[in-house]
Amino acid sequence: METVDLQQTxxxxxxxxxxxxxxxxxxxxxxxxxxxxxxxxxxxxxxxxFWRRYFDLDGDYPALRxxxxxxxxxxxxxxxxxxxxxLLRQDPWEALCSFLLSQNNNIPRIQGCVQRLCQAFGAPxxxxxxxxxxxxxxxxxxxxxxxxxxxxxxARYLLDAARQVSSGGLDLHALRTAPVxxxxxxxxxxxxxxxxxxxxxxxxxxxxxxAFPLDVWMKRVMAALFPKLRPADFGPxxxxxxxxxxxxxxxxxxxLAL
DNA sequence: GTCCAGGTTTTTA
DNA sequence: TAAAAACATGGA
Numbered sequence: 656m657e658t659v660d661l662q663q664t665x666x667x668x669x670x671x672x673x674x675x676x677x678x679x680x681x682x683x684x685x686x687x688x689x690x691x692x693x694x695x696x697x698x699x700x701x702x703x704x705f706w707r708r709y710f711d712l713d714g715d716y717p718a719l720r721x722x723x724x725x726x727x728x729x730x731x732x733x734x735x736x737x738x739x740x741x742l743l744r745q746d747p748w749e750a751l752c753s754f755l756l757s758q759n760n761n762i763p764r765i766q767g768c769v770q771r772l773c774q775a776f777g778a779p780x781x782x783x784x785x786x787x788x789x790x791x792x793x794x795x796x797x798x799x800x801x802x803x804x805x806x807x808x809x810a811r812y813l814l815d816a817a818r819q820v821s822s823g824g825l826d827l828h829a830l831r832t833a834p835v836x837x838x839x840x841x842x843x844x845x846x847x848x849x850x851x852x853x854x855x856x857x858x859x860x861x862x863x864x865x866a867f868p869l870d871v872w873m874k875r876v877m878a879a880l881f882p883k884l885r886p887a888d889f890g891p892x893x894x895x896x897x898x899x900x901x902x903x904x905x906x907x908x909x910x911l912a913l
Numbered sequence: 914g915t916c917c918a919g920g921t922t923t924t925t926a
Numbered sequence: 927t928a929a930a931a932a933c934a935t936g937g938a
Contacts, residue, residue, distance in 0.1 A: 764935070
């Protein structure tokens with residue numbers, strides 16, 4: 656089993672709750688558990704069932720990379736620059752909230768909004784770390800209660816999502832196995848969820864690797880490098896290709912100018 | 914002051 | 927139906 660690369664995996668834009676520390680370690684929370692570790696300890700993650708699944712250590716990344724690298728030279732180069740990247744299996748409710756907050760927003764501010772959300776309404780886990788608040792918790796709040804998050808008009812999107820999830824009207828876990836178009840449509844039923852956010856929840860929260868979030872960066876990539884391809888042309892792991900290309904795009908913005 | 918940020922909703926022609 | 931404007935917030 657290959658070792659996951661923490662830097663490549665935790666700072667590639669798929670999650671917002673992991674922070675690099677001055678001593679080189681990473682601090683984060685998932686599934687109500689706090690974790691602090693350095694890259695040298697990453698191999699040990701396989702010993703813990705929860706973190707083994709979260710970091711997708713059973714995914715066959717060598718095979719996935721080989722198949723994608725064969726598709727296009729730039730994709731091969733993008734993979735070579737992040738060969739230890741894994742797609743995390745995040746909680747779908749957390750992913751839904753995180754990417755609702757991401758729209759028309761920048762990454763540092765998204766991180767801040769998520770952090771304040773957890774600090775205000777999540778269970779304290781010690782050393783300044785907090786669990787992600789449950790849908791049932793947020794569902795009882797009013798828009799004014801979310802003012803401290805400074806997330807602007809997106810606050811009401813969080814509340815709509817919380818009410819649909821806590822009432823059972825939207826069963827996120829059922830979407831793991833539903834036909835992907837059906838799952839996408841169900842997610843679109845939440846106010847503030849458009850095509851891009853829906854695909855982020857599918858990919859990052861439900862591990863539906865065929866989902867291919869088309870944000871402004873990926874639209875530039877597709878226009879500049881793959882004008883004749885559609886997301887589905889990248890195959891069943893298109894979402895992983897998307898992640899390599901997203902990282903590459905942000906590292907090489909000049910090569911996307913049209 | 915203006916522009917922009919891993920978009921989406923609302924309004925307008 | 928399609929294009930444009932509005933949407934909160936804060937840093938550059």
